[in-house]
Amino acid sequence: MTDAELVVRTRSGDPDAFGTLVSRYYDACWRFAYHMLGERADAEDVVQDSFLRAYLAIGRYDERDQFRGWLFHILTNQCRNFLTSRGRRSKRFVQDDYAIESAPAPISGLAPGVEDAVLVRALAQLDPQQREALLLKYAEGLEYGEMSAMTGAGESALKMRVKRGSERLRALLAKAAERDS
Amino acid sequence: MSADELRFPTEDDLNDPHAHEIRERLQASYAAQPVHDAAHMARVSRAVLASAMHTPVSGPRGVRPRWWWGAAAAALLMVVVMRPWRPEAAQQQADSAMARTAPLVEMSGKTSEERGGTVRFEFTLPSSAREVALVGDFNAWDSDATPMQRDASGTTWSARIPLEPGRHEYAFVVDGQRWVIDPLAPQVPDAGFGPTNAVVIDGEAQP
Numbered sequence: 379m380t381d382a383e384l385v386v387r388t389r390s391g392d393p394d395a396f397g398t399l400v401s402r403y404y405d406a407c408w409r410f411a412y413h414m415l416g417e418r419a420d421a422e423d424v425v426q427d428s429f430l431r432a433y434l435a436i437g438r439y440d441e442r443d444q445f446r447g448w449l450f451h452i453l454t455n456q457c458r459n460f461l462t463s464r465g466r467r468s469k470r471f472v473q474d475d476y477a478i479e480s481a482p483a484p485i486s487g488l489a490p491g492v493e494d495a496v497l498v499r500a501l502a503q504l505d506p507q508q509r510e511a512l513l514l515k516y517a518e519g520l521e522y523g524e525m526s527a528m529t530g531a532g533e534s535a536l537k538m539r540v541k542r543g544s545e546r547l548r549a550l551l552a553k554a555a556e557r558d559s
Numbered sequence: 560m561s562a563d564e565l566r567f568p569t570e571d572d573l574n575d576p577h578a579h580e581i582r583e584r585l586q587a588s589y590a591a592q593p594v595h596d597a598a599h600m601a602r603v604s605r606a607v608l609a610s611a612m613h614t615p616v617s618g619p620r621g622v623r624p625r626w627w628w629g630a631a632a633a634a635l636l637m638v639v640v641m642r643p644w645r646p647e648a649a650q651q652q653a654d655s656a657m658a659r660t661a662p663l664v665e666m667s668g669k670t671s672e673e674r675g676g677t678v679r680f681e682f683t684l685p686s687s688a689r690e691v692a693l694v695g696d697f698n699a700w701d702s703d704a705t706p707m708q709r710d711a712s713g714t715t716w717s718a719r720i721p722l723e724p725g726r727h728e729y730a731f732v733v734d735g736q737r738w739v740i741d742p743l744a745p746q747v748p749d750a751g752f753g754p755t756n757a758v759v760i761d762g763e764a765q766p
Contacts, residue, residue, distance in 0.1 A: 426603055
């Protein structure tokens with residue numbers, strides 16, 4: 379059954395159809411949210427909230443759009459909102475290089491079984507906009523036009539975020555490798 | 560030479576020279592994430608549906624508040640009130656509104672020393688009052704001791720009392736309840752009983 383058919387069934391009140399959509403996209407959403415937020419519990423909360431918002435707004439979904447893209451639009455907004463509220467609470471993501479390098483690496487909250495914890499920690503030190511652009515571009519494989527429609531940012535701004543985010547991420551990974559060696 | 564070095568550069572490579580390396584590492588990290596089982600998905604689905612049942616519906620279905628509604632309402636209000644196509648009408652309306660609301664008489668007071676050590680207190684009120692009394696340290700702040708007389712205009716009240724040379728504090732009591740002062744006359748710091756004016760006989764008034 380296609381996504382559009384599942385959406386129609388969901389609108390008509392079929393809970394199983396919505397359950398199928400959740401099963402189909404939960405892992406993809408979770409992977410993005412985990413790499414955006416850096417913590418498993420936060421990712422689960424944000425993904426669940428995103429599905430709730432999608433369910434409540436399913437009447438406004440346009441069948442001509444890809445359901446995955448529409449869902450990711452909601453998800454990226456929810457991740458931003460979460461980061462903003464977390465930033466207000468704890469100022470977790472700082473832009474001060476010295477503070478970043480001297481701060482102890484977080485060891486709690488990482489998903490079990492993750493092989494590349496270094497990458498997740500390095501991502502957490504990026505500017506959230508750069509992190510979002512990198513994940514959408516390289517992990518989700520979106521084109522800049524799709525990213526622009528999803529985030530509301532211009533394509534040239536997104537290219538710059540990807541380029542700068544990539545350079546910074548590479549530098550952070552190199553420093554981490556030096557430390558470990 | 561490795562296969563990566565032989566790879567034809569993509570648009571992403573031109574924008575970001577590290578594109579290939581970062582993409583591979585991110586995708587590998589994605590692939591290493593645990594897959595959630597069906598029971599977990601079912602729990603999430605049930606939780607979402609349960610939350611949706613308790614989420615209040617705001618407004619008619621399919622209509623939600625837009626950020627520009629407020630701006631549009633403000634613009635409409637401005638157009639209706641200002642009527643830019645008839646500036647003279649808007650000005651006239653504004654003038655007449657001001658004329659209706661502006662008081663014709665400002666609140667003011669005046670003290671003047673007369674012969675024989677008598678001081679005349681005058682107090683003009685913008686609104687009508689049934690009675691006005693003069694109170695001060697000279698009559699123990701008794702609002703019944705020195706009632707003021709209304710003149711022919713109906714807005715100015717006056718009283719004459721003999722005062723010893725020196726500094727005296729005073730105020731006015733309107734309709735037996737409202738204590739007011741002359742806003743233009745010298746005032747003394749509020750000692751906890753409300754603001755009062757001050758007058759000095761045989762010298763300049765000082766706060």
